[in-house]
Amino acid sequence: MIKFYKSLAFILAMFLFTNCDKDEDIVQKSKLKQITEFSITTSAGNLKAVINEFKISITVPKDVNLSSLTPTIKISAKSQIFPLADKVQDFTKPVTYTVTAEDGSKQDYTVSVEIEKSKNCTISEFLFKQFDPIVTGLISNFTIELTVPIGTDLKKLIPNIVISDDASISPKTDVETDFSSPVTYTVTAEDKTEQKYVVTVNFAKSSENKILEFKFEEFTPTLIGVIDHENNTIKVTVPWAEKFDIYSMKPSIVVSELATVNPESGKENNFKVSQTYTVTAEDNSTKIYTATxxxxxxxxxxxxxxxxTTYSAGEQITIKGTNFSDCEVSLNYSSGSYIMTIDEQTTSEVSFTLPSSTKLGEAELTMYIRDVKYSLGDITILPPAPIITGLSTSNTDDNVIVTIAGDNxxxxxxxxxxxLNNQEHEAYIKKDGDNSIQVILNPLLTPGSYNVKVKVNDKEVTSNKTIEITAPTTTNPIITAVNKAHLKRGEKLIVDGANLTGNPIQISIIGNNGSIVRNVKVLSDTQVEYVIPEDLNSGIYEISLQMYIDYDLKFSNVLYNISIED
Known part of the structure; x- marks a missing residue:
């Protein structure tokens, strides 16, 4: 039994050894599947394509037939390609080639073949076929010169232009074109290369040498000369009413086409004396004109x-009449004369403004017309009228203060x-001055856009700008007026206002030495009364009203000044 197991173990060991040897004999297959080179043979030689990742592009000459090309293609070792290399293909549209590696993996390549675009951008002929014989342009160094019969309308010539194949030109050929000045043509090749040509059209030389126009445009109205071509003279007449400096004038001159003039047009000249102008034709013939x-x-x-006969300093005076020119206005006092600055002068009116610093009193008003003295009699000059230069508003102590800026x-x-609507409402002046006034805006005025009027003695001015007054929303007591601004002790001070409904109503009198608060006598819900106490010191005080409504103390939004006098 032991012998059997030993034999079985030997057989298994030999089996495993044999299998290990077979694994070591397996070889990995290639994964390479690239197109390494793509070329096409043409009349220009063997052209290699540009390979960018999996896109291949190649440009071929114009004579190549894209529908029948045989490319030469190199690919990775052990790989295959489809369609096959060295086979005729139609490249009028992009062609996809598939490369298959030895391991069976695939890669697609898209091949695009384009016809080479032309770089040619020349003008080979430039003609005017409307003439008999045809006018042909001389082409040299990208300039083209043509000569047409004198008198031709250069603005209506139609060129016929021959350019390179597949190129374009701008402006277009065979259309009416203005050649009164050089025209630049741009020829664009198929590949967008550009070449510019400058075309100049000339006349046969002219013998015309006339002055066609001679005028002075720098003046109003324009002065136009009368030209006599037989006697070669030019005459210009200056109207008596116009102030022209004939010592220094610049004529605008129009001469025959292609001619020149000397002195040139626009050049300053002294016309206190006659001046000569020489016109030279294109053919160098000359004619001399005398201008006067x-x-x-x-x-x-x-x-x-x-x-x-009575005016205020700062006021404008207008003198009327006829045939005025070269005027000068002066005020003549016993102590001397003062020349006025003229604001505006026409042939029938002269206006000037009396300066604010004008000497007051009586003076003779005179005017010189073309150095001749004329008297308009004596006038009386009074202090200047007030001027409003600005209006602004601000809020102080719940009052709207209007500040009026101005002069005089x-x-x-x-x-x-x-x-408002021609109705005047006197305003309470809080702060007075010579160039600024502050007033308290009466909140009970009817809502609307109010102009502001300032009166100084017997002079007055009304503002153009308006002050907007809206309906009051306050429940506080309001002071709108007092019966007197200057009071003595023991006199009654009546205060008008609105919202005088509290209990009690008190007056607050505020001075430099402190303030006092006293109850007033209520005459109505728009008027209260207070007697100036005997112990109140002389001086200027501000007054306001205060009252309780449901235990809430309310103060008037308007403070008025009064003075207590001995």
Missing amino acids: VSIEEAPEPTLEALTK FSKGNNMVYFV
Whole structure:
């Protein structure tokens, strides 16, 4: 029995040894499946393709028939390709080749064959066939020159252009084109290469040498010369009413086509004396013109009487009449004369503004017209009228404060009104000044857009800008006016307002030495009364109202100034 098992173990060992030898004899199959080279033989030789990963591209000459090409293809060892190499293929569209490795794995390659695009971009002929004989252009170094009969309309020539095959040209051939100046043509090859040609069309040389226009465009109205071609003269007349500097004028000159003029057009010249202009034709023949500028004689002026004789400094004065020119205005005082700066001058009106610093009092108003003196009589000059330069609003102590900026105000003499629909509402001045006034906006005014009027003595001005007033929403007491701004002790101060419904209503009087709060006598829900106490010191005080509504203390949003006097 033991002998049997030993024999069985020997047989199994030999079996395992034999199997191990068979495994070591197995060889791995290749996975390579590449196209390593792709070429096509053409009239230009053997052309190799560009292989980019799994895309293959090749460009061939124009004479190649894409529908019948036989490529030469090299692939990885032990691999196979389909379609087969060295077989005729139609490459009018991309062709897919499949390479199969020895291990059976596959890889597709897409092959694209393109016809080579032309680089040719030349103009071989440039013709004008509308002429008899045909006009042919001279082509040299990318310039083309043509000569056409004199008088030809260069703006309506039709070129016939021959260019390289498969190229394009811009502007187009066989269309009406303006050749009054050189025209640049761009020829674009099939491969987008570009070449520019400059085409110039010339006339036969002209003998024309005339001045066709002679004018001065720098002036209004334009001065146009009268040209006499028989006597070769040019005459320009300057209107008497226009101020032209004939010592320094620049004529605009138009001459015959292809001719030149000397001095040239636009060049400054002194026309106090006659000037000569030489016109040279294209064929170098010349003609000389003599240009003369003269000034029209002015008619006698007339002046209208002034509509008033009292003016304010800063006011504009207009003098009316006829035949005005070269005017100068002056004010003549016993102590001397002052020349005014003219704002605007026409043949019938001269306007000037009295400076704000003008000397006040009586002065003779005179005007010189073309150096001749004319008197308009005596006028009286008063202080300047107020001017509003700006309006702004701000909020202080629950009040809307309107600040009026301007000039020619007079502290202590200013009065301010809010104006709506021609109705004036006097405003309370909180802070007065010579160039700024602050007023408190009355919140009980009817809602709307209000202009602001400032009166200074007997002068007044109304703003163009408006202040918008909206309906009040507060339940606080409001002060709109007081019966007096200056009071003595023992006098009654009547305060007008709104929302005066609390209990009690008290007045707060605030001065530099402190403040006091006292009950007032309620006359109605829009008016209260308070007697100035005998122990109140002289001075300026601010007043406000306060009251309780349901145990809630309410303060007026308007503070008024009053002064207590001895």
